Amino acid sequence: MSTANRQNPEHLKVITPAKIDWQTDDTGNMVPVSGEFGDVYFSHADGLAETRHVFLEHNQLPERLAHLAPKQCFTIAELGFGTGLNLLATWQLWRQLRETNPQLATARLHFITTEKFPIPLADLTQILALWGQRAPELMAFIEPLLAAYPPLIAGCHRLSFSHDNLTVDMWLGDAAESLSKLALAHSNQHTPYIDAWFLDGFAPSCNSTLWADSIFAQMQRLSRPHTTAATYSCAGIVKRGLKQHGFQIKKVRGFGRKREMLTAIITNAENGDTDSVNEGRDAKQETTYSTFEHTVVIGAGVSGLLTAWSLANRGITVTLLDKSAPLAGASGNPRALLAPKMTPIHHVDEHLHTIGYLHSSRLYRDLNQTAVQLHTAPILELTGALDLLIKANIGTEQIADYPDEMATTLSHEQAQITSGLKEQNLSDNLYLPQSGLVNPQALKDIILTHPLIHFQQLEVTKINEIEQQVRIEGIDESLNIATITTDNVVICAAFESHQLDQRIFDCRKIRGQLSWFMPSTEQLIKLPKIPLKYSGYCALFNAQTGDNELNTVVADRPYLLLGASFIRNDTNTDIRPEEHQISRDKLITAIPEMASIIPADTSLWQGRAGIRTQTPDYHPIVGQLANSQRIWTMNAMGAKGYALAPICAEALADMMLGSFAPLSETMLARLSPNRTRLQTPLV
Numbered sequence: 001m002s003t004a005n006r007q008n009p010e011h012l013k014v015i016t017p018a019k020i021d022w023q024t025d026d027t028g029n030m031v032p033v034s035g036e037f038g039d040v041y042f043s044h045a046d047g048l049a050e051t052r053h054v055f056l057e058h059n060q061l062p063e064r065l066a067h068l069a070p071k072q073c074f075t076i077a078e079l080g081f082g083t084g085l086n087l088l089a090t091w092q093l094w095r096q097l098r099e100t101n102p103q104l105a106t107a108r109l110h111f112i113t114t115e116k117f118p119i120p121l122a123d124l125t126q127i128l129a130l131w132g133q134r135a136p137e138l139m140a141f142i143e144p145l146l147a148a149y150p151p152l153i154a155g156c157h158r159l160s161f162s163h164d165n166l167t168v169d170m171w172l173g174d175a176a177e178s179l180s181k182l183a184l185a186h187s188n189q190h191t192p193y194i195d196a197w198f199l200d201g202f203a204p205s206c207n208s209t210l211w212a213d214s215i216f217a218q219m220q221r222l223s224r225p226h227t228t229a230a231t232y233s234c235a236g237i238v239k240r241g242l243k244q245h246g247f248q249i250k251k252v253r254g255f256g257r258k259r260e261m262l263t264a265i266i267t268n269a270e271n272g273d274t275d276s277v278n279e280g281r282d283a284k285q286e287t288t289y290s291t292f293e294h295t296v297v298i299g300a301g302v303s304g305l306l307t308a309w310s311l312a313n314r315g316i317t318v319t320l321l322d323k324s325a326p327l328a329g330a331s332g333n334p335r336a337l338l339a340p341k342m343t344p345i346h347h348v349d350e351h352l353h354t355i356g357y358l359h360s361s362r363l364y365r366d367l368n369q370t371a372v373q374l375h376t377a378p379i380l381e382l383t384g385a386l387d388l389l390i391k392a393n394i395g396t397e398q399i400a401d402y403p404d405e406m407a408t409t410l411s412h413e414q415a416q417i418t419s420g421l422k423e424q425n426l427s428d429n430l431y432l433p434q435s436g437l438v439n440p441q442a443l444k445d446i447i448l449t450h451p452l453i454h455f456q457q458l459e460v461t462k463i464n465e466i467e468q469q470v471r472i473e474g475i476d477e478s479l480n481i482a483t484i485t486t487d488n489v490v491i492c493a494a495f496e497s498h499q500l501d502q503r504i505f506d507c508r509k510i511r512g513q514l515s516w517f518m519p520s521t522e523q524l525i526k527l528p529k530i531p532l533k534y535s536g537y538c539a540l541f542n543a544q545t546g547d548n549e550l551n552t553v554v555a556d557r558p559y560l561l562l563g564a565s566f567i568r569n570d571t572n573t574d575i576r577p578e579e580h581q582i583s584r585d586k587l588i589t590a591i592p593e594m595a596s597i598i599p600a601d602t603s604l605w606q607g608r609a610g611i612r613t614q615t616p617d618y619h620p621i622v623g624q625l626a627n628s629q630r631i632w633t634m635n636a637m638g639a640k641g642y643a644l645a646p647i648c649a650e651a652l653a654d655m656m657l658g659s660f661a662p663l664s665e666t667m668l669a670r671l672s673p674n675r676t677r678l679q680t681p682l683v
Ligand SMILES: Cc1cc2nc3c(=O)[nH]c(=O)nc-3n(C[C@H](O)[C@H](O)[C@H](O)COP(=O)(O)OP(=O)(O)OC[C@H]3O[C@@H](n4cnc5c(N)ncnc54)[C@H](O)[C@@H]3O)c2cc1C
Pocket: 298, 299, 300, 301, 302, 303, 304, 321, 322, 323, 324, 325, 326, 327, 328, 329, 330, 331, 332, 333, 335, 336, 337, 338, 458, 459, 460, 461, 492, 493, 494, 495, 496, 497, 500, 511, 512, 513, 514, 563, 564, 565, 608, 609, 610, 611, 612, 634, 635, 636, 637, 638, 639, 640, 641, 642, 643, 644
């Protein structure tokens, strides 16, 4: 962290990683201790058994999870993620239950956890290696958790373990503040709530912040009758806090040598329901959740594809429509660069670009594993990217505030080696190790293999919301009129969304042309080795089998991609030689040594033009339309669809199904189709 940030009150938003000390416990084993609070994270001898006893059994998770209905989502909130042991134990239980209860195939577990002093990955790896030895049954969960563990920056990091129908939202920052950001009233759909709380702060005597009134007030706000809580602590502050905020508490036998622990439940006094704590719960009482079956998504660009993916992963059947074909619009470039627009770190927790970029990088890397299984091309080629900071809103001093695994500045020499540039002054730069090139075609292929997603060609002409349903009318490929009736519709038709429903803002339309050519062998060795960003961007890629379905390329050949032009209010998608020149000029102006390498004659270049859709405040549009029960939209991804669509799709699916979104209430308001800024049309 720079000195400037330490002096600024804003530094409070900057994450301080935990400092791990190791101590020998009374059984002679090494245990991790928090340097900040001087307390142990868990007991080596029986930490896992204690977790199972206190948090799993005393929230009755084995019974409650086993009784979930199809598509039902059960939400756990944890105070203090620490080493993740509670998550690992819960995950293991959930997988066991899903293996033995077929009706859980579409049920979901949502684990929301908070951590103010997250453990650095290297320490966590060492700590969890202990558990891997001691409890080998956890090994299967430790590996994917470590692979998904985010860089330690503030905000919500959504980790999706879709094979297990498990979503983990890791809110890094102070727990009370993070909980206050969870939005309840998304729409006129069901209101989300927490089913079970794991209160796992260090002892109140070491750290009172996790037992403060502000925490109990948030627990009350986010709970509802039948929500339970469990904690190993029986301290007076804990008992009083829970009681004053609507929980009925009960002391029960603690784990091992500990005499007692606390369980708690919110009782439904209004209904005269005074279930005593720890009595068996009636699973039928937990049916306040959305139960729709089918959604139509209009538009099969990256927005529509990812929306379909998020809904299908929640058990919803999706009909994905496009007037021509998947990726026919702006999303169908040969490759998309996954790179964030950066911001000073004290804004990062509310910065959609950073949070979205990290989420996308995780998702695409995860999908790469599916691609390996299916023997298809990778979704994300993790090349890293070098930004020459020619048109950036951040300098090297602010980059230094970021963890290196997210963003760093390379030395001039390292930058030369990494990029292959020889003459450029590279002393100021931004290196993004998690950036890379997305293969849209490969992403689409994997999404369309989902058994609940069905693509259909249809040019939608009319959407009618009728009682309990939506009727969609359009013209199919044989020019016949076709009608589909569905529970919900999501309009992802980019700049054409406004034509489908006038309530959607009529956005700015910005034409862009991307260019590419096949370099000669001599050119190839002199071209930049990794994607570069300047006022435009360039990237080498190898064409894969299937790429030629969308664009003119030959499989297994290298190409240099150059982008892109920006032409306002132009929706024509013809290929223009002068726009090839614009992209060439951007490159050689930024990197003069490329002038002798990039051919001046662009007549053999290929190109693709698409239309970017942009709002006046540059935020996407995500949410439910005003005065509508069943019509939603996700569009206006601007120039960053591949970084923004995955997180926006998750938020949208959560809003539709009444679960907690991975974005703060403030951010959801900023994305709302009904926000004030979108009330005035563009002039
Ligand atoms: C030249 C260029 C380069 C870019 N480079 C990058 C990059 O490197 N990285 C990045 O992240 N982003 C990049 N972008 C931005 C990115 O492409 C967009 O943000 C993204 O494609 C938007 O996706 P979308 O699904 O919202 O829209 P689109 O991909 O345009 O999809 C909308 C779909 O809706 C369909 N549709 C419209 N009307 C109807 C109807 N009535 N019925 C049925 N279907 C309909 C269309 O056929 C279309 O397929 C670039 C954009 C351009 C133009």
